[in-house]
Amino acid sequence: xxxxxxxxxxxxxxxxxxxxxxxxxxxxxxxxxxxxxxxxxxxxxxxxxxxxxxxxxxxxxxxxxxxxxxxxxxxxxxxxxxxxxxxxxxxxxxxxxxxxxxxxxxxxxxxxxxxxxxxxxxxxxxxxxxxxxxxxxxxxxxxxxxxxxxxxxxxxxxxxxxxxxxxxxxxxxxxxxxxxxxxxxxxxxxxxxxxxxxxxxxxxxxxxxxxxxxxxxxxxxxxxxxxxxxxxxxxxxxxxxxxxxxxxxxxxxxxxxxxxxxxxxxxxxxxxxxxxxxxxxxxxxxxxxxxxxxxxxxxxxxxxxxxxxxxxxxxxxxxxxxxxxxxxxxxxxxxxxxxxxxxxxxxxxxxxxxxxxxxxxxxxxxxxxxxxxxxxxxxxxxxxxxxxxxxxxxxxxxxxxxxxxxxxxxxxxxxxxxxxxxxxxxxxxxxxxxxxxxxxxxxxxxxx
Numbered sequence: 001x002x003x004x005x006x007x008x009x010x011x012x013x014x015x016x017x018x019x020x021x022x023x024x025x026x027x028x029x030x031x032x033x034x035x036x037x038x039x040x041x042x043x044x045x046x047x048x049x050x051x052x053x054x055x056x057x058x059x060x061x062x063x064x065x066x067x068x069x070x071x072x073x074x075x076x077x078x079x080x081x082x083x084x085x086x087x088x089x090x091x092x093x094x095x096x097x098x099x100x101x102x103x104x105x106x107x108x109x110x111x112x113x114x115x116x117x118x119x120x121x122x123x124x125x126x127x128x129x130x131x132x133x134x135x136x137x138x139x140x141x142x143x144x145x146x147x148x149x150x151x152x153x154x155x156x157x158x159x160x161x162x163x164x165x166x167x168x169x170x171x172x173x174x175x176x177x178x179x180x181x182x183x184x185x186x187x188x189x190x191x192x193x194x195x196x197x198x199x200x201x202x203x204x205x206x207x208x209x210x211x212x213x214x215x216x217x218x219x220x221x222x223x224x225x226x227x228x229x230x231x232x233x234x235x236x237x238x239x240x241x242x243x244x245x246x247x248x249x250x251x252x253x254x255x256x257x258x259x260x261x262x263x264x265x266x267x268x269x270x271x272x273x274x275x276x277x278x279x280x281x282x283x284x285x286x287x288x289x290x291x292x293x294x295x296x297x298x299x300x301x302x303x304x305x306x307x308x309x310x311x312x313x314x315x316x317x318x319x320x321x322x323x324x325x326x327x328x329x330x331x332x333x334x335x336x337x338x339x340x341x342x343x344x345x346x347x348x349x350x351x352x353x354x355x356x357x358x359x360x361x362x363x364x365x366x367x368x369x370x371x372x373x374x375x376x377x378x379x380x381x382x383x384x385x386x387x388x389x390x391x392x393x394x395x396x397x398x399x400x401x402x403x404x405x406x407x408x409x410x411x412x413x414x415x416x417x418x419x420x421x422x423x424x425x426x427x428x429x430x431x432x433x434x435x436x437x438x439x440x441x442x443x444x445x446x447x448x
Contacts, residue, residue, distance in 0.1 A: 001035045010040055015121040019047060019077065023084045030088075032095045039124060041092070041104035046127035047085035048182055049145045050077045086181040093188040098196065098208060102189055105136045107211040135212045136186055137228040142173035174235040180244055183232070187250050194257065203354050204297070205258045213264070224268035226255060230276055237288050249288055253298065260297035262353050270301070274308050282309070283380075290387055299395040300357050306388040307360050310368050310381075362392060362407035369424060385425055386436035390443065397447040412448045417441060 002010075006029055013022030026040060092101055130139055138144060175183055193206040213223040229251060236248030259269045277285045286309075289302050360368075369385060393412075396404050414420050421437045 002029060002037055002040075007037055007040070010037075011121065011124070014043060014123050017122070019081045019123070020084060023047075023081070023088055027088050027091070030091060030095060032097075035096060035100035036092060038104035039127075041089070041101055042127040042130045043121075043123045044085045044089050045104065045130055045139065045182065046123055046145060047077055048082055048089060049139060049176070049179055050082055051145065051147050051176070052079060052082070052178055053147070082178070086185075089185045090181065090188070093185050093192070098189040098193040102193075102208045102211075104130070105186070106131055106133045106139070107135060107208075108214050109211040134214075135228060137174075137212065137232055140175045140179040140183055140232065142176040142179075144176075174231050180247070183236075183247055187247060187254070190254050191250065194254065197352075202352050203257075203261050205261050205263070205352065206254055209254055209258055210263055213258075216265075222263055222265040224265035224272065226259075226269060227272060227276070229255060230273060234276065234280065234285070237284055245288075249292060252288060253292055256301045257295075257297050260300060260355055260357065262355050264355075266301075266304075266355055266357050270304055270308065274305060274312075278312070286384070286387065294391075294394045294398075296395070296398055299391055299398070300359060302391045303359050303388065303395060304357070306384055306391065307365060307368070309384050310365075310372060310388065359395075362405045362411060365392065366407070366424065380432065382425060382427070382430065382432045382436060386440060389424065389440060393444050393447040409448075412444060417444065 010022050010025050010029075013019070013025060023044070026036065026044070030036070126145075129145070133139060133144075190206040190209045193208045194204055197207060198204045209229075210223065212229065214225050215223055216225075233248045233251050233255075236251070237245050239245055239248075255269075258264050259266050273285075286306070289298070289305070292298050365388065392405075392408065396408050411417075411420055418437065418441055421440060425433045425437060427433055
């Protein structure tokens, strides 16, 4: 952590409204061996998230000259200042330990444990809103930080907020136009946190990301309510910008890695994803999944989701019973002080392990494909079938020989693979079906 003298120098710059100088000083003090103050990181976040002026507000000609001056004195956070703050945050994300930087972010595990702001600067006081919100996804939203006007940013005067004039942004923006670099900053922290966790011999997941998911309502058992980050994913992948879409892909990979551990409820999360994308952007999301690296956790999730799409067969997602969470047995009463070693233990005390996720067998997949005829849907049913078959093959190819599905091995060993593919595909003589069969007839034997 920076010493008091170093912190004082930075605080002095911010208290005088010399934001560029304070940012430059923080940049000079940056070191992988010196953790920045959480307060300073929050102030950088505030500067980065401060809304840019989209259009000049008209001045009321009936005001006195002194009031006109006050009306035209917004807080002096220029585009250059905001850009410098974002750049420095990204540099910190690369050089410093993710745990040190994540202390500045709101989370469910530290909601009541944020340090008090001792600085007298306007930015320090205003940035406290970041510590007070529930999670890091909230700070990305349009309108979380509003432009402020005050007669003196160095004094504790009342603050007036400008009317929102961001006409180019939809009111429902999950990520504000100027907040994408901050999402990138957050993702870098969680990706580095994953690597740190894996290096300790644990499953690949980010404990810092887990802290952004609320605990179960009982306070025990695995977490699953990831609607906020899922909304960020769907918003990102629907942007007309590859860089922004890639952020949605990165967050998807992080969440899938997390949901394949015992700290996260796989089936509940799967249902949440299915219900969320079923009526909005199934093709976009499923295409995203197909583009991600075929790791074991990703393939498990992809198989389960594609299987659920076929099982739903056009049903209302709320009435679909496939992959419904299993009913848990009522816990046996324990004596006071006895340690609970069965399912339901608080995840904060659980040892992270990979979940034993029960995927459908190849025989079961063939059965549902044969029995459930597709109804009209935005997503090509034949494409879903081909994705399910290729995903299952990729998954099986990464398992030890003794753990592979018997039905799948027989399917690949059959001398009449083209005929077997004809049986698998509904409407096998359609042009799309012929195209997918031609590809799979070449690709699947390689996975044997």
